Amino acid sequence: MxxxxxxxxxxxxxxxxxxxxxxxxxxxxxxxxxxxxxxxMTRTSIRAYQDRPVEDEKVEQLLRAAMAAPTAGNRQPWKFVVIKDKQTLKAISGHFNTMKMAEHAPLAIVVCGDMDNTYPADGRDYWVEDTSAATENLLLAAHALGLGAVWCGIYPMQERVAYLKDLLGLPENIVPLNVVPVGYPAENPKPKDKWKPANIHYEKWNGGDSAVR
Structure with a gap:
């Protein structure tokens, strides 16, 4: 050849x-x-959990996912408190009517903002957006790992903030945004269809009319 x-x-x-x-x-x-x-599209809030611990490796994956979120000026003003102590989880469940599920969760993660590490000046409150992005990452990671979780709001309700700061011994500069109970699901609720074209506008508001194409 x-x-x-x-x-x-x-x-x-x-x-x-x-x-x-x-x-x-x-x-x-x-x-x-x-x-x-x-x-x-299939992630949804899970409020019932199996009597089964969540592996430490998966907890770390959740936190890594949370810390992969974007932040203003890359300040990363977040701190996380992982709670496995049953008495603490029971205290949270007993104090907050909207967090009864915490007592039966194998763990909860409290997502907090560090007021000493926020975006400067008028951008200080960006910490709420930053830690919210971290929370959503955490929720999505939980779903991907076969876990269930639910976002339970703390900030800006000051009574809730004060109680949790005292319960967890949080420093003055640390503000809890939410509590996220996590565990293996003991329920399988159908995800809500939240798609609403009327909420979308293009270019300008156009008098409030939907501009979906």
Missing amino acids: KTSTVLIVILALAVVALVARLFFFSKSTSSAASAVMENL
């Missing part, structure tokens, strides 16, 4: 291999995107 023919064959094989690789990469990327969207 002539050298030129060999080169043509090799080149043809390389092209085939490249096309196949691109095809499978595209398919893999599409599959990954579908998995992400599925996780987003």
